[in-house]
Amino acid sequence: SHCWGYGEDDGPSSWHKGYPIAQGNRQSPINIVPSETVHDSSLSPLIVSYEHCTSIGISNNGCSVAVEYADTEQGPGIYRGPLSDAYRLKQFHFHWGHKDWHGSEHTVDGKTYTSELHLVHWNASKYQTFREAVAAPDGLAVLGVFLETGEEHQSLHKITDALSMVKFKGSNADLKDFNPKCLLPKSLNYWTYSGSLTTPPLHESVTWIVFEEPIEVSKKQMEKFRMLLFSEEEEDEKLMENNFRPPQPLKGRKVCASYN
Numbered sequence: 228s229h230c231w232g233y234g235e236d237d238g239p240s241s242w243h244k245g246y247p248i249a250q251g252n253r254q255s256p257i258n259i260v261p262s263e264t265v266h267d268s269s270l271s272p273l274i275v276s277y278e279h280c281t282s283i284g285i286s287n288n289g290c291s292v293a294v295e296y297a298d299t300e301q302g303p304g305i306y307r308g309p310l311s312d313a314y315r316l317k318q319f320h321f322h323w324g325h326k327d328w329h330g331s332e333h334t335v336d337g338k339t340y341t342s343e344l345h346l347v348h349w350n351a352s353k354y355q356t357f358r359e360a361v362a363a364p365d366g367l368a369v370l371g372v373f374l375e376t377g378e379e380h381q382s383l384h385k386i387t388d389a390l391s392m393v394k395f396k397g398s399n400a401d402l403k404d405f406n407p408k409c410l411l412p413k414s415l416n417y418w419t420y421s422g423s424l425t426t427p428p429l430h431e432s433v434t435w436i437v438f439e440e441p442i443e444v445s446k447k448q449m450e451k452f453r454m455l456l457f458s459e460e461e462e463d464e465k466l467m468e469n470n471f472r473p474p475q476p477l478k479g480r481k482v483c484a485s486y487n
């Protein structure tokens with residue numbers, strides 16, 4: 228359906244043609260420079276409460292693989308930290324590269340990670356629907372978790388084992404009772420800044436909360452992401468990889484750091 232992608236002709240450097248906001252003042256991702264972040268002691272710890280979140284399924288939407296959550300009243304989600312309201316979990320998805328040395332969207336002092344997990348939440352305290360929130364300046368909050376290769380991640384198994392069922396664009400499968408809290412790092416120290424969706428329509432509606440500590444996943448687990456396809460069942464096979472946007476200009480934005 229959409230005409231943008233991650234290839235030579237439809238990739239991030241040409242998104243501005245269809246989405247001029249790509250050259251806006253609060254675009255994501257960014258390169259985070261810890262020595263230039265502002266340590267904000269008033270930043271309280273982020274509260275993550277996914278107890279009542281109901282996962283519906285896992286799907287290949289042609290640009291990533293996402294696990295969707297029911298949009299019902301399902302407990303607070305995330306609140307406090309840099310947030311003034313409670314934000315409800317909508318979905319989580321990943322970005323990754325062709326090889327283990329790259330794949331993340333945010334970078335830290337120029338360092339790239341093998342992948343980046345995004346947990347997408349919307350401000351259900353202020354807006355009625357996700358579609359209304361997605362275009363509002365305080366509409367979304369996305370948690371970013373870096374993945375690096377090392378030990379196998381025990382909980383990621385449930386996701387990587389389901390990937391073979393969503394190989395093609397447009398495919399989906401059941402994935403019940405998955406609580407993504409198990410995908411967060413031990414330490415919830417985070418950097419936070421005002422940014423955007425990292426894919427078209429690139430709305431500048433995201434409060435980004437990026438955890439400093441990466442989680443470890445095995446090389447085998449990463450290889451399972453790289454067998455996914457951008458393409459549909461009947462089309463020529465196009466491996467889903469390098470589905471990351473490079474860092475965008477900071478344009479004077481402040482990145483705050485919270486250490487608990």
Ligand SMILES: NS(=O)(=O)c1ccc(C(=O)NCc2ccc(F)cc2)cc1
Nearest residue numbers: 345347358361369423424425426427428
């Ligand atoms: N990588 S990221 O975490 O920044 C990100 C998060 C969500 C979306 C999204 O919901 N897109 C579909 C969409 C966009 C606008 C709408 F109005 C409805 C759905 C895109 C990127």
Ligand SMILES: [Zn+2]
Nearest residue numbers: 320322345425
């Ligand atoms: Zn993302």
